[in-house]
Amino acid sequence: MIPLRISQLSSSFSISTATHSLHFSLLRPHSLPLPLSSAFHAPKFPLNVKPSSFSNFSSLSLSLSVPSSNPIRVSEIGASICSGEDGDHEIAPEPQDLSTNGPIYKKTLQLVECSMFAALTGLVYFLSNSLAIENYFSCFFSLPIVISSMRWGVDGGRKTLVATFMLLLVLSGPVKALTFLLRHGIVGFTMGTLWRSGASWNLSITLCTIVRSLGAVGFVLISSFLLRENILALITINLHASLTFVLTASGVNTIPSMGMIYTIFGIVVLLNSGCFMFLLHLLYSVFLARLGMKSSLRLPRWLERAM
Template sequence: MGEEPARAIADASDPSPVQVNVAPAPLKLVETAFLSSTAGLLWLVSYYLSLVPWMRIVFPLPIALVYLRWGARAAWMSLLVTGLLLSVLMGPFLSILFIIPYGLLGVQLGFLWRRGAGWPVSISIGAVLATLGLFARVALTSAFVGEDLWVYLTRRIADLLEWLVTRLVDWGVLGVEALGQINLSAVQALTVGAFLLSDLVYVFTIHLAAWLLLGRLGNAIPEPPRWVRILLEEE
């Protein structure tokens, strides 16, 4: 008789909270693992089929979706699992090329979207991160091939501009004083600006894809600016 009231009190004091906290854990693990493998397979298939320029818009979305659904710890775990999976399937070098910038961009966008950051903020930060990731990839590739690819690229651009100026001088469009005015530092600054502008457009297209896709999965991102909605409605 004395045990039954005590058991009833124990059951009343510790009922469903344990079950509520434990029940979502398998779903969290399954979704994180599934989205990690999805991100890795997207990169693997697109790389070997030469579809990277066309599919790079969706590369950050699986990891960003993990952040939106399960938070920061799950997103970083997803990034780690994706990196390990790609290291096994493709090697460490190609794994790093996915993590920088696409994996980190997915974490960053998920962080900002979950906190309701507006498109101008998330696009600007994402573009800077993507540009820094590009230079990190160039530095990594330079270390592998044993040559500074950034200097090589900018010198080739400078040679192209010098050839173009020479042709314009020959055609009488520019004066002779324009010859020899190509400055390598100016070319490098313009190249950085071109990369940043390209990444602004790239991150903007990621936002469009996420707005159209993730909302249907129950994890909508912040609404786009009014002019974007008007433009899409008119189309």
């Protein structure tokens, strides 16, 4: 590469050649500061230089003499990098914190734990349905979602719920995936979110009972659609016939209305869901306390004294 030098003098232009260097002298009447963000452009005028004169040159050096009144400082340059012909500036990426307390490590740990809990839940539910032992392990299907919600908040519980649903959708089909979502998934997400926020047992059991009841009714409606049979109507008709028989056997000549039948049906569903959620709260509290998460739980006084 041949050295090239440029210096500012008066108002003429000259080219000087030497053994190892070529000097450009740009002569102008006034000294102008060189902007930092723009690249140097060669002067646009014809240059008559013979290529043979450069055959023995080993380098070409370019030197710019900037007036002393406007010096270039390193602190003014910053972290920008000039690339391309148009002088586009790119900011160098900042170093990322990869320590155990950094945000990247925590996000990675959250993603790994949620995926493991989702895989475990989907595998257990799939095997339980395949072996027809779902009734024996149904109380543990919501536990991984509760743990994810308590450890990582709403975001972690939602990721575990969605990942489990998608896994069951691939393995077992939409019917089993919707069954898990309505009967176990939303219940576990609601319970874990309420426990994460520090809600009391009364509020948690009440809301989880409502969610469980709505999930049960939704499951009945989906089953009716798939079977092309109104299962809800069959339940209410059988309940009406049973209640009429009991009243007739008791000597009461009264036929219950359908409004009363629907009210009794709703009360029975709420009682069933309420008892199940109370037992589920008790079981999960004992299990999580044994896992070392007792400080994250808000237990009632009678349970704390018993534990």
